[in-house]
Amino acid sequence: MLSFEDARRAVEEHAAEIRAACKDAHTQNTETLDLLSAAGRVLAESVGADRDIPPFPRATRDGYAVRSADLAKLPATLDVIAEIKAGAQPGEIPSQVKSGQAAAIMTGAPVPAGADAIVMVEYTSRQDKPAAIARVEISRSVAPGENIVARGAEAKSGSPLLAAGCQLNHAAIALAASVGKSRLEVYVRPRVAVLTTGDEIVDLDTEPGPTQIRNSNSYSLAVQIQQAGGEPVLLPIAPDEPKRLRELIVDGLRPDLLLMTGGVSMGRYDLVEQVLAEMKAEFFFTGAKIQPGRPVVFGRVRASKGDRLSAASGAQKKPAPEGRKTSPLSRTYFFGLPGNPVSTMVTFELFARPMLKALAGMLPRQLIFLHAKLKSEIRSKTGLKRFLPATLSGEFENAKVELVRWQGSGDIAATASANCYIVIPPDRENIPAGDWVAVLMR
Ligand code: AMP
Ligand code: MG
Numbered sequence: 001m002l003s004f005e006d007a008r009r010a011v012e013e014h015a016a017e018i019r020a021a022c023k024d025a026h027t028q029n030t031e032t033l034d035l036l037s038a039a040g041r042v043l044a045e046s047v048g049a050d051r052d053i054p055p056f057p058r059a060t061r062d063g064y065a066v067r068s069a070d071l072a073k074l075p076a077t078l079d080v081i082a083e084i085k086a087g088a089q090p091g092e093i094p095s096q097v098k099s100g101q102a103a104a105i106m107t108g109a110p111v112p113a114g115a116d117a118i119v120m121v122e123y124t125s126r127q128d129k130p131a132a133i134a135r136v137e138i139s140r141s142v143a144p145g146e147n148i149v150a151r152g153a154e155a156k157s158g159s160p161l162l163a164a165g166c167q168l169n170h171a172a173i174a175l176a177a178s179v180g181k182s183r184l185e186v187y188v189r190p191r192v193a194v195l196t197t198g199d200e201i202v203d204l205d206t207e208p209g210p211t212q213i214r215n216s217n218s219y220s221l222a223v224q225i226q227q228a229g230g231e232p233v234l235l236p237i238a239p240d241e242p243k244r245l246r247e248l249i250v251d252g253l254r255p256d257l258l259l260m261t262g263g264v265s266m267g268r269y270d271l272v273e274q275v276l277a278e279m280k281a282e283f284f285f286t287g288a289k290i291q292p293g294r295p296v297v298f299g300r301v302r303a304s305k306g307d308r309l310s311a312a313s314g315a316q317k318k319p320a321p322e323g324r325k326t327s328p329l330s331r332t333y334f335f336g337l338p339g340n341p342v343s344t345m346v347t348f349e350l351f352a353r354p355m356l357k358a359l360a361g362m363l364p365r366q367l368i369f370l371h372a373k374l375k376s377e378i379r380s381k382t383g384l385k386r387f388l389p390a391t392l393s394g395e396f397e398n399a400k401v402e403l404v405r406w407q408g409s410g411d412i413a414a415t416a417s418a419n420c421y422i423v424i425p426p427d428r429e430n431i432p433a434g435d436w437v438a439v440l441m442r
Contacts, residue, residue: 004385007288011351015358025328029188038168041186042361047162050179052152056110061147064102065115071141078102080134084109118147165363190359192230193252194221197238197263217261217344224348229360240269253303253332256359262339264295272336291384292343292409297336340409346387369438372399378431385426389418
């Protein structure tokens with residue numbers, strides 16, 4: 001039984017191994033997508049600047065392009081020799097702004113040679129007289145370089161902007177657009193098998209008997225897998241019976257990662273660990289000092305690879321893309337997540353997500369909790385790190401958080417009404433209202 005931090009580090013170490021193995025073997029599958037279809041996916045190429053950014057010295061204010069030295073004495077009156085708008089053609093830009101001169105200029109327009117700063121229009125007054133040369137009176141000085149972004153200051157032509165492994169959020173997509181990339185090469189999503197276990201569990205097409213429970217874990221996991229960049233492969237429900245369970249585990253090891261739920265506690269019919277041990281699995285941990293989710297299991301086992309699941313599994317899956325390369329990993333990682341629905345959700349977040357991200361080709365990112373002020377007191381028992389469903393509210397800088405009432409880690413309704421988890425360290429007993437507490441967002 002590991003502490004939460006040690007268990008998390010164990011996962012991160014294996015995630016790093018996956019990254020290294022995939023990098024060395026160059027086996028990660030990729031596909032090329034239109035820019036917007038690539039949003040949310042993981043970049044498989046590096047994207048560089050196709051020219052200097054900005055490609056010309058860019059005015060960042062509306063005003064007048066001047067020589068800053070001309071404004072040593074104020075007010076100063078300068079001759080206005082041109083008006084330069086954004087997108088001005090080279091012929092419309094004066095070749096030189098000389099001492100005593102200024103050019104009216106708009107935000108986003110190229111700054112003419114000779115000028116070294118922009119005075120904001122707010123500090124100027126125009127003195128146009130008919131038939132006379134236009135003049136401007138300036139009431140504020142500027143430092144050299146003020147309100148100008150020099151050519152290439154944001155990036156030099158050819159310099160890298162996005163690295164393989166970055167997840168393409170809106171800013172990354174904007175950056176790709178800014179260098180003219182209308183298509184991007186991304187990693188193919190890793191496939192994650194989901195195997196739920198339990199004699200009492202029935203799927204949605206079956207009317208549950210009086211003591212049966214509908215399968216919800218496969219569905220929460222499928223959504224979490226998709227959100228983490230994976231493609232879920234739902235297997236049929238496994239009974240608490242070793243032979244059939246083993247068959248389904250064998251099938252579940254063919255994709256890139258196997259997530260099982262249920263059957264990892266101490267009960268007589270909790271067979272997952274036993275079956276995996278018979279298959280000579282390596283276990284990295286078989287419990288973590290957390291609540292919910294204490295019996296969580298992490299390991300790997302040799303698997304016969306291939307895209308076809310056996311007919312016995314009856315799993316619905318799309319055929320793998322043509323020419324899909326096989327994984328360099330001879331063993332498939334698995335998690336045995338405890339079956340209580342909230343335990344399943346929490347242990348996915350804490351442990352399965354970083355593995356999935358590594359398989360997806362994503363660069364590592366450490367788990368960070370945010371902080372919020374506790375709205376009402378918490379009484380807790382010591383010994384386990386707790387991740388309890390909670391509601392984050394408040395506004396702007398005033399984040400407040402409080403636990404939702406729940407009936408324990410089987411309470412899906414309470415968890416669905418929550419929007420985060422409060423993280424309680426194992427040594428805290430009472431936390432008074434007004435204390436800052438750590439929060440795991442979801
Ligand atoms: P287990 O981890 O197998 O001991 O299961 C713990 C609790 O979670 C039991 O009350 C199960 O009925 C419930 N449970 C297990 N699997 C699922 C599932 N797929 N969907 C909903 N509840 C489940
Ligand atoms: Mg069970």
